[in-house]
Amino acid sequence: MILREQQLIKALSQPLTQSVFYYYSTEEYAPRRYAEKTIAILQQAEPSELTQIDGPAPSIEEIVDAAGTISMFGTRRIVAVSLEPSAMNDADVAALCDICESLENSVIVMTTIFKDDKAQLTKKSKLLIAAAEKNGIAAELTKPTPADAARFVVETAQKSGASVSKQAASAIVERSGTDFFVLENETAKLAASCNYGEITLPLIEKLSTHNIEANVFDMVRLVTSRRTEKAVERLNELIDLQNEPIAIAAALSGSFLDAYRVKCAQATGKNYSAAFKDFGYKGSDYRLKKAGESASGYTKKQLLQILEILLQLDIKLKSTRADKTALLQTALCEISFAGASR
Known part of the structure; x- marks a missing residue:
């Protein structure tokens, strides 16, 4: 069967008798993390020889050599393979599926970082997932929710010898996002800064x-609460940190578009969770929950006006030589004015 993360954690707590493990996601951290954990468990269980073969289109000959060669010491062979099904030809995908069927005293641990959800629905991807599911474990690792990310921060801090409350962990996630690589580095930095207290x-x-x-998110919150001066200060901080003006404008547009969608859902008697489903969002509905909080401060007409302001900002940023910081600051003030008018 194809496992979810909680099922995978349970499976890895049992003796591993499977010969194939395939971890895939649109997020980079989880597949690598579980591949490393699986390999460590296998190596601890019995003497093993590890071979790493990197893709995106790994050499089938190398995989056959690594998995099929009998170790002179009689130890188990572990073959770690990173791959991208779309980069492989049909013959190689079929050959890799055959290898999964015929492993003897060898284990293959495969990982794929799909560019999007559609990529794992291709014929090649489905064949590899099915082969792994038939002969071992296939695990789809979804994007972590803010709650997942906060738990990860707590666990990471504890492993380093530091401590962090749930509230503080959530604050780190709110500031840094849910990318586990970023959170791991951020937590390590903060733990060292407090001397692991x-x-x-x-x-x-x-x-x-x-x-x-x-x-x-902070800028939108400040603008919504009519604290325009503070919102501009936050904008200037972003610019001082060398963030691209177009990227800032895109994030602003995304935030207000989310708010408009939630507002439309509310007009039909639906909540942000329904909007999350209806508009085909993936991952956590946390951003729409936040958008719903912002939407409550605006009318539908105001949000449309703000989206028009942001559209014009995008056009100007990409087509004129005007000072981009000034364009952003002006647009932010126009958004604040649009929100204040009734």
């Missing part, structure tokens, strides 16, 4: 990285 909210406020989406 407690990571507190004041320390997070002072030292933690504030990603572009988190800053935009």
